[in-house]
Amino acid sequence: MVLRRRVGLAAFLLVLAVAALIPGTNALAQFDAKSIIVNPNPPFSASIWTDRSQYDPGDQVTIYFRTTRDAYIYVFDIDTVGNVSLIFPNIYSESNYRRASSTYSLPDNVRYNLTVGGPSGTEQLVMFATPSRVQDVEWLRRSLGQGSFGPQLNVNISAERFIFEVKSVTVTPNFGQDWASASATFAVGRGTVPPPPPPPATRGAIKLTSKPSGAQVFLDGVEQGTTPLTMSGVAYGVHDITIVKKGYYTFSRQVTVNSPNPYPVHAELVKVPSSGGWGDEVLMIRKTMTIKWPSTGPFTEAFTYRGSTGNIILSADPLLGMLTRITASMTSNAVGPVQFAEITPSGPDSPWPGRVYEKVQYPFRSRVTVRDYRITTGAVFGIEYLEYVTLDVEVWHIGD
Helix, strand or coil, rough: EEEEEECCCCHHHHHCCHHHHHHCCCHHHHHHHHHHHCCCCCCCCEEECCCCECCCCCCCCCCCHHHHHHHEEEEEEEECCCCCCEEEEEECCCCCCCCCCCEEEECCCCCCEEEEECCCCCEEEEEEEECCCCCCCCCHHHHHCCCCCCCCCCCCEEEEEEEHHHHHHHHHHCCCCCCCCEEEEECCCCCCCCCCCCCCCCEEEEEEEEEECCCCECCEEEEEECEEEEEEEEEEEEEEEEEEEECCCEEEEEECCCCCCCCEEEEHHHHCCCCCCCCEEEEEEEEEEEEEECCCCCEEEEEECCCCEEEEEEECCCCCCEEEEEEEEECCEEEEEEEEEECCCHHHCCCCCCCCEEECCCCCEEEEEEEEEEEEECCCCCCCEEEEEEEEEEEEEEEC
């Protein structure tokens, strides 16, 4: 890959590989980047591709990428002879934080373009997506600190070894399984053009079990059957799972399907006390609350019944007039408070209408249900916030 700044001078054409000095053998035929960077259990998906599958030296390239989660993006180019360069971020485009579910392109501004260098062969692109910024690593300092676009990074080692070390030394120790990767190839010259990659999978499966079994399963509010149940053909994205069985508390969860491998969901259903020394449930509190700046709490609702006392506490963490987190806690007979709900703008704790949080702390049971909410992106820092959340709050006395 070659960078050319838009200054109108041919002298700024930076050639990373010179065909006259390189043997015709394709050094990249020895390995496939996908086998090196694969994450066996990615929490979100990533993809990268080019506007064409074949280029001649001197042709300009446009690269596209997207992820299903907000992430920091790192794109490496492995040219036809095995030289590795970090082409994004770069000295002309240092901000590499990108939003989920949007398609982005490189070049991303008019200060540079990407031009095929040569010689003929197969060129590869490798993309890593991480939830936070990669910091204080030698290859990143070298790429952004030399004042030139995409200097060669894999000095004295092979491309295969370098990409392996980026994954195993930089990415995996810092982020565990919380990262995603993707790769793409394209042909340079008039040699054999590799077949286009198969279209990325867009549907997966959810495997549901419960204890006890035989519970009704709802996907996004539509009944699907009873547990145990495997639902195939589920579109990639976020889905609401609800599992219901008479005599048991309702189980609800939000899951993100981003892999063709079945996503496992197991529900340990909790029986509603009704006999054997337990009395009928008595509703102590039922009210609807909207938490919104500047009313951020803590809000405390106290209750007492037959000598037992408790309270439920809701509070929000504000920042610059927005809410970054809402929590619910419960005490019973001076035990606690015990937090049982956390609501954040994104991630596994993000809200959806009908999401239920429950806590049994004898002799009381508390339930908080999301009725409505709004998520806003801050204009200054570009961070998501909760503008407001409306909650149904209920408390029952469930025992003597």
